[in-house]
Structures are given as C-alpha cells and as structure tokens.
Amino acid sequence: MGANSSSPEGLAKVREQTRPREATPFRLLTVRIMRARNLQKADIFTESDCYVCLWLPTASSEKVRTKTVPNTKDPVWNQAFCYRIDSRVKNILNLKICDEDTFTKDDHLYTVLFDLAKLQTGQTSRVSFKLNPETHEELDVEFTLQCIPDHPENIITNGVLVARELSCLEVMVDIKKLKQLYTKGDLTFTIQGSYEETQKIPLAPDSSLSNIHVIQFHCIKNHQSNLEITLPKKVQLSILGLFKDDSESNTSVVLPLNELPIEETITLGEDRTFDLHVKTKDWPKDLDVRLGYDLCAEEQNFLNKRRKYVAAALEKVLQLQEGLQDDEVPVVAIMTTGGGTRSFTAMYGSLLGLQELNLLDCITYITGLSGTTWAMGNLYEDADWSQKYMEEAINKAQKQVSKSKFNSLCMDKLKYYYNELKQRTEEGHNTSFIDLWGLVVESMFHDEKDNHTLSDQRAALSKGQNPLPIYLAINLKDNYSAQDYKEWLEFTPYEMGSFKYGAYIGSEDFGSEYFMGRLMKTLPESRICFLEGMWSSIFSLDFMFFWNLANNSEDFWHRWTRDKIEEIDDSVPPSRPHELETHIVTSQGQLSSSLRDVLTGRPTIAEYPNFLRGFQFHNEYYENEHFSTWKKDTVLDNLPNQLMETAEHPLSLVEAGFFINTSYPPLLRPQRKVDLILHLNYSGGPQIFNLDRFSPYTSKLGIPFPKTEFSEEDRKHQKECYVFEDTDNVAAPVVLFFPLTNDTFRKYKEPGVERSPTDTEGDVDVCSWLSPYTTKEVTFSEENFHKMIKLTRYNILNNENKIVEALRVAMKRRKQKEL
Template identity: 55%
Template sequence: DVRLGFDLCVQEQDFLCKRKNYVIPALKNVLQLEQDLLDHEAPVVAVMTTGGGMRSLTALYGSLRGLKKLNVLDCATYLTGLSGTTWTMSNLYRDADWSQKDLDKQISEARKHMTKCKINSFSLEYLKFYKKQLCQRKREGRKTSFIDLWGLVLESFLHDGKDNHRLSDQQQAIDRGQNPLPIYTAVNVKNNYSTLDFKEWVEFTPYEVGLQKYGVFVRTEDFGSEFFMGRLMKKVPESRICFLEVWFGHLHLLVLLKEKTFGVYYLPRLLAGWPCPGQVGFTIFSPAEEEPPLPAKAQELRTRLFTPPGPLGSALRAVLADRVCIAQEHNFLRGLQIHSDYLENPHFCRWKDTVLDTFPNQLTQSDEFLSLVDTGFFINTSVMPLLKPERKVDVILHLNYSALDQTCKYCSEQGIIFPRVDLSEEDRKNLKECYLFDGAETPGAPVLLFFPLVNDTFQKYKAPGQKRSESEMEDGKVDLYGCCSPYSTYSLQYSEKAYDRLVQLGEYNILNNEDLIIQALRTAVARKRQIKN
C-alpha cells in the first residue's frame, strides 16, 4: 500500500506529458519562435516560493498575476511553496482552471479576508466549532495539538466558514495538465533533536506524500492512516486542507507565541471568550526586530499559555497535547526494514546530512509518528523537491526574498547541483528586483532567476516605463521591512491600501524584468538543444 522507489509516480509522469500541451505553445509565444519546440527542447520551468506569513501570501498573488500577463505562467510545470505561500496555493487550486483565467477575482477574494477584522474568529461560536473539530480528529485516532487549533483559526481568517477542501481534491486542477503541479513542503523532525541535528524533507502533492530521502510514498488520501510494514492497517479520513496548511507554515505562529503580550495576555482572554482592549487582527505587537531568532527546537520556545477555568477551557485543554509546535501524524514508514547497504545508496546520501543517519535504529521507520514542522525552522526555501534529478528542472523562478545563501550552502554540502550565486557587497546592501544566475560554471545546474521582494523602481514607476505623477508618488511607498511596516510577520490584517500596494509591487517586479525572464528561457532552450545534438 506504499510506493517504494525514487522515480516519479505514474500520475506525475502522465501529468508531465499533458502539461507539455500548454508549455510548448506558451514558450513559442513568449520567445516569439517561428515553430513549436520539440518535446525534448522544451525546458521544465518551476516557480519556487518562500515563506513570510501574510506578506508572502499577498505578494505571491501579485507575482503570479505578473507571470500570467507575460504568458510565462503557462510555461511553468511546477509551483512549490512553504509557509504563507502554501495558503495562496491552496486557495488557487480550488479552481480547476485558475491559471487559465484572469486572477483578479482570486485576488479580490483574498483581499476581503486579508482586510477583515479577525476578532470574530475567537468568538464563543467559533471556539465551540474548534472544540468539535478537534474532538472529531481525536476520535478518528489522530494526535491533536495546538497546531491543529491554529489551523482552524487560520481557516476562519482566510475563508467564510468551514472549508471541506482536501489536498487530493486538487487532482481536478491538474488532471488535464492545465495548471502547474503544486508541491507543498514540510520537515520531519525528532522529539529530542534540533532541526540542525535531524530533519527530513517531506513533499506533498495532490497525488502522493513522501520522504524523498527513503523513496517511500503513500497516496495523498491515505496520508494520516495507520501503516505497518507497508500495509494499510487502519484507514483514517483525509484531513481537510486547513490542517495541512498549518503544518506547511506555522513559524509565524511561534513568533506570535514568543511575544509575551500575545501568549500571556491576549491569547488566553481570546480563548476564554473575554473581551480584549484594542482591535485584535491588526498588529498588536511592537517587536524590537522584524524576525527575532527562534530556537532550532520547536518545543523549546519559552512561552506560557494560561487557559482560564470553565467548561470550554477545560474541553480545549483536554484535546490539546502538550507539544505546542509540532504536528504529528501516523508514520507510513513504520515497520519497514532498511537495506543493509542503505548508506551507499546515492538517493539516500543526497539527503543524508546528520550523524543520526548512520544509525538505522534512529531512522524514521522506527517511529510511531511523523513529527512535522514548518520548513522555515531549518531553511526558508521550497526548492528541494525541484532538485530531485527525476524532475529534471531546467529553470527556477525563485520568488520573494529568502535565505538564498543558506540554500546554496546546503546544496554545496550535500553535493546537490545548484547554480553558483555571487552577489556583490553593494547588491547585498541594496538588492535589485531580479538576478539571473545561469549556472554555466556548474554543469547540470538549472538556470536561476532570483526575485527578492524589494521596493526599488516601483517607487517612481507605476508600470514598466510609466512614471508616477506627483499625486501617485504616495502609492509607491511600500515599507516592507521597516520597524513601522504594515507587513510585519506579526500582522494578521492589512488595510485595503497596504494589501493593494503589496500585490501591485509583486506584479510590477515581474513585469519590469521581462527581458531577464526571456533570457533565462532562451538559455534553457539552447542547452536542451545542445544536449540533444
């Protein structure tokens, strides 16, 4: 009942064939070719996103609209995400034809939820609903935690009521190859070890969930069920998407919990249904720094959570486990036997990076549960699934500012082929809107287009080549990372103006660098032709 092997699953291979029917005409259009590319000449293009809470959720809408306007979105085969960008992705893939349509409707719907007051999510009615949902998950045989509760809260933040959408439902959005294949990422950790000492990449697609380190995968609808020695022992209903979204991205929650004002005062009062001064939903914090350092162990955050007495508080306390920051699901690797020569397997070695990997009894097949955390605990990137040799990715559009240096260092240490990235000291201090790293010095590396989330020429231009008038200069003032920025990781609600400006900035930075995007695609096509010849 589990799939063993490092090849792509049959469904993904079938998707790749269908996706070419969209990619090849799109490349002909974008590159202004006289003839269609042959199958072997069409590069595999991936759009890779990074985390950043509501900021990354919002900016991604703008970036994708920019790619759509350039017809580059139809050139993409994969779309990967973590943290806040996975919330955008899961919203988009509810529509089976989202990338074939104007994105204005999707952006408008997200705007409604991003700008609404969030206080109602902590009303007595919602708390009773949360309790009912958590109790149901416990009856199904799942381990519940505060992460599950936060997933329900996020659902109320971003939707109107209960959302019955599940990850496997997204198969309808890729069954004809009409959209890029979405890949969501998380990290499996161990209870008594930091992410620096032990972490394993977990990838989620509408088809299957798996750990690429072991080459073990299960159908997405079976994830969370009980397995032993590769056999399905007890079927558990597939989780609603809100519970997965919070596994993919809850680092921002830990930042919130670390803040005493929230963890000790606001949250208990909200959980109890007591009124709080001020407007919760706006930024209710005054952080000394934008992203304070977090411990490598999720459970080591110094937080205090006081739940006031009362039947509702007791019920919530009863269904929440004591581990605040880690989501646990039944381990589908449980009982599998590791081959005696596993350390010599090149697939395993690609992702082997800790001393624990040399001890078979310390590996994941011995654990009853997988312990899942936001990938951002280790590194703010969703690129790893794209670096599987089997996916043969030729071009990566790296959206939003993230730990690019960390990614390069990690790939170098692991022997994973990745372009060499050289940024001058001046560039590091004043990032541009886009950088092209063609990987010429690293044979086999994909072409990398790096789009930091910065406000550069957008300050003076409302569109490429169109200068702002004096009355429009205010719209170009987008404070992304300052101490008074409305886009802090702490922010759960934006003003309409702040939301619109961030979407427009994300779109502009794509449109203003059309030439570099076309150059990257031309480079990839030339390499594909050269390899064939």
C-alpha cells in the same frame, strides 16, 4: 515465526540442520559476550556491577542481557546469544554496557554499534572493542556466523528501505474462568515489534460480553518474537505454574512464538485457568507504500499533458518559427518562500504579473511553504484558476485579508473549533494545538467551512491546465535541532512522501496507519486547513532556531545538544564501501540531558502516524546514490537502528522555514529535471539571508545549484531581479531571484511609466520593523493589500526581458541535457 534469541539451546535444531549454502541470505549468528577489562567506576565507593544488554532490531524486538558480575572492573561473562539474521538488511548490533544499581537507575557506561556485515560467513571472529584508549577499557566479543537452510522470504526494496513479509498470528482466548476470578482489570497480550504491539481483553464480569475472544497480531515473518500474557495485579494464589508469583506486580508469562503449539489448545495455569488456541498464516498483502525514486505514474502523466501548454506558451512568448519537440520543452518552476499574510498576498501579485506576460502557462511546478501554501490552497479550489484572469481570485483574497480577524476568536468560532477537533479525534487522528491553528487559518481566509482536501486538487491537474503544486514540510526528532536532524517531506495532490528514502503514499491516505509498507488502518483524509496549519506551524519553534538565526552556527551548543558518538577501533576494518565503521555512544550525564531538553524542546508539534513504520534498511543503503544526496541532513544517517527507532514514532512535522525559508528541495530532485526556477522571495528582513544559507547547503550535499554571489552594493540595496547560472554544469538549474523590494516601483507605476509628483503609492515599506507587512500582521488594509499586489506584479513586469532570456537559456540547456 522467529527463534528464541536468549539462548543458543533454543536454536539447537536449526544449528543441526545448518548446511553451507551461499545462495541463502539467512545466517545463524552466535554472539558470545566474553569479558571486559579496566572498566572505570560508575559508583564512588565500589567497583561497578556490570552487565551487557544486546539489541538487534532487524532480527528481534526483544532486548536480552547477560548476568551481572558484581564489584569488579574486569567482569567475565562468557554468555552466548543466538539470532537468525537476513544478510540483505543492514544488521547493526547494539551492545550496551551498564552498571547495575539497587536503588537508582542503572548507569549507562558505553554502547557499541557494530555492523555485522563485517563478519565472514563460516568463520568465528574474536573482536576486541576499544572503549576508551586512554584508560585501556575494552570489551571482548566472539562472533560466529553460519549459513542456515533457506527460510523463503521475498523482500521488496528500492535499495534503501526493505519491506519484509508479514505473518498474521490469531489468538483465540476462553476467559470464562478468569471472569470468575477478576472483577476488574484486563488480560493483556503483547508482541513487541508487531503492528498491534498490545491488545487487551476486559475481565470484568459482564453477561453481554462473550467468553471467547479472538485477537490478531501482524508480525515480521522471520522475526524472533515473544508473546507476553499479563493478568491484573494481585492475582489469586491458585494461579501458579508458568506464572510469576508476585502479588505486588502483574502476573505474566512469556512464550517464544517459535515454541507455540500451532492449531492446538494451550492451557495456562496449574488449575487450567484459561485456554489459548493459536494459529498463524502468511499475510500476503501487497505493498501500499510506493518504494521508488522515480516520479509516480500520475505525475508523469500530468507532465505529458502539461508539456503541451508549456510548449504552446513558449512558442508564443519566444516567437519561435518551429514547434518544440517534447524533449526540447524546458521545465520551469516557481519557488516561493514563507511570510504569513505578506507571502499570501505577494504571491497573487507575482502570479498576476506572469499571467499578463503570458508566462504563467510556461510554469510546470509551484512550490510553497507557510503563507504561500494558504494562497495555493485557495487557488486550487478552482480547477481552472490559471486559465482565468486572476483579478477575480485577487478580489476574493483581498476581502479575506482585509476583514477583521477578531471574529476568528469569537464564541461561535470557538465552539466550531471544539466540535471540529472533537470530530477529528473521533475519526482517529491525533490532535494538537497545530490543528487548532489550522482551523484559525481557515477562518482567516474563508467565510465558511472549507471541505476541500489535498487530493481534491487533482481536478486542477486532470488536463495539465495548471502547474503542479508541491507543498513542503520537515520531519524533526525529539532532542534534536533542525540543524542536526531534519527530513524533507513533500506533498502533492497525488502523493506525499520522502525523497530521501524513496517512499510515498497516496495523499488521501496521509494520516492513516501503516506497517511494513502495508495500509493497516484507514483514516478519513484531513481537510486542507489541517495541512495548512502544519505547513505553517510557527508554534513549534525551539531555542536553537533563534540561536541559529542570530549566529548562523550551533557549534557552541553542540557539546550540550549532540549525542557523543565516535568511531572506535574494533580490529575489523570495513572491507567493502557499504560496511559501516563501529561507533561508540557515551553517556552525556544528567546535566547535559536536562539542558538538551530545554534547548530543543518545542511547545507543540503536528504529529501524524509514520508511514515508514516497520521498514528496515538495505545492507547497502548508505552507499545508495539516491540516499547519499540527503544523508548529510541528519547526524543519525549512518546509525540505522536509530533511524528505524525514529520510524516507530509519529512523524513530527513543522514548516520548512524552521531550517531555511525556501521550498527548493522538491525542485532539485533529478527526476524532475527542472531547468529554470523563479525564486519569488517574500520573507521579511534581509532578502538575501536565506539564499546565502541555501547555496552552501546544496554545496555541502553535492546538489547541482548555481553559486549565488552578491556585491556589497547589492547586499545594501537589492535590485528587483538577479540571474544565477552555472555555465559548467547543465544539471544545475538557472535561478532568477526576485527579492521583495521596491527598487524602481517608487518611481514607476508601470514599466517605463513614471509616477507623478503627487503619486506616493510607490512608497512601500516591506522590510522594516514598522512595516504594515510584518509577519505578525494577519490583516492588511485594502490600500496596503493592493500596494503589495501592485509591487510584486510590477517587479515581474519590469523584468520581462530577463525572464524571457532565461527561458531561452533554459531551452538551450534542456537540449544539452538530452544529448
């Protein structure tokens, strides 16, 4: 296991064996906290009583600290701390300067974040951190970095995330004597940074329980860790020795793992109160998280099969004289937006129109969020849905949309919800109001329990017979708005994961527990309704979402809701691109913290175990070309410790519409090579609003995407279809934008067929506040349902020429890409 980080003496033997071997990635780091100068008062009447807390999470989960130097603005510590580090990972040392208070919480003055990759092996460097140039506050630290003999460890990395080896620590405990001393309470074992973290053994006398207990901890192989053993409060006075004698607190002992006798019995307490027997072994379990930016093998296999359907459809629609070669077949996608029952209904009409034009088999991908995920979930229950005329699916959808939704809240349904949530909890899943919402969605669009899961949809892809569905969500972080912190997650029937980190798991294992890329605890796959509730989680809104909608800017609130993080001078500038600048974090104060909680607080959120838990970052992650595409999506991307800390917490998932109401991002992955996107817009209100936001977003990230410019007339009165193309960049997809509008539908019931003077079916109010299709409406009359179906179908049919021409352009661009 690891070495003791709290003192250089704990690594004396390692230091003696050190030999300069540049091939080894392991280094011995000594950090000597020297002194600080001109620290400003944190207290009103006295000078500060300062100490420095050190945290290096890539080497140790333990936080250590210097002594407190009382009543001075120029404290001198001169204390050293040692770590064994792996140079292949990004090691950022946190140095937190605090003022110790007796009766109140210690004051946080500054935190320095220093990239250890700046240090040169074999050298001692004295670094002076300029905490505040205006007040001349400084912190002096001395670093010594030395090679140490290799500790064999194989890592697995995709250039961004690093999976390290694990060890399994087994602890056998004889608690016979303890059970005689304690009538209640637990014997608690803790290893910070391990998968298990804490395990408890009940001490209450019970003849049915064995006196011998065996527990396991899975730990990072070369981490510096401690085993902490804690007895209940009010210990017997006879238990002395290693234990802290304090009758008002838990009695505990801390044992560095590297000092534990392995395969020997350890007796704790002067009167031999209980025995431990410890052994450790490597845990060579293969990685269960797929690390890589390529498409998974299942999706690539699907594309090979789907390409035959697409090629045959294109040859027919475009009346080609010769068959298409595989590298000539363009990738066409449908991108839908959210909008509750409105988008659920409208999607059926659009798909019907494409099917009638023989264009549905030209589609390779369909992406969705919010209400369109409800429609996709229903469609993919039928393994051959796109090969059948859609009238039957539409009739089924109409019955569900038009039925009364009051039954969703009747007593029988409430009992059903309770039992389902209870069962879900018993299975090990976290439950929240979002899960209840998922059950309500199921009730609104099904007459009975729907047992389908996301992985069940693989049957609809087995022959390439349907487009591949991709569902979208975003992961948020506490105390951050979606503008400041968001990470896109995609869900397909094959896998779910993050295209920013290049990390994926099987869709059937979403919700199970992972550590360092290994599957540790398998939970039953969630039914599709629970995912649909999360993909459309309108109940997780915060104040900043509404502010951004109204002002399209959060600048006014940034002073209150953002961490105060700045680059500072440390006299050691980066010499290589992957070395990060030194940053300083300054305390925001209680008022800012409270206001931030109010502005970013969310009533409820869908929480799932984080499959990224335990991963560390590669030393050069920040310059990785795949990560770089999305690294501007969060204010923490150049602060890997904070990202690692986030991965330790559950995923906090909400629908993608919390940022922008589109499902574009999965289609812009370069690996999918999408040539043409049909943007089917079903949002309410101004139809151009979200496209106006998404186009600058892609420009900011440097993602190939055409400019979407509209004239003033188009902004006032939208047509049915707009074509956007970047003629200078074949990597940018062609976009056909279909607003939800009845531009000519009010005059024509079919393309070229005028309505009679008495035909008022074309008067469809889709966007006003009085519209029967507002997002809050969950039930449409049968008449309004069919009006929406006919409108969105007509808008597709009436733009056949534009779609066909866009397909020709996509084929041409595909050939240019392949050259």
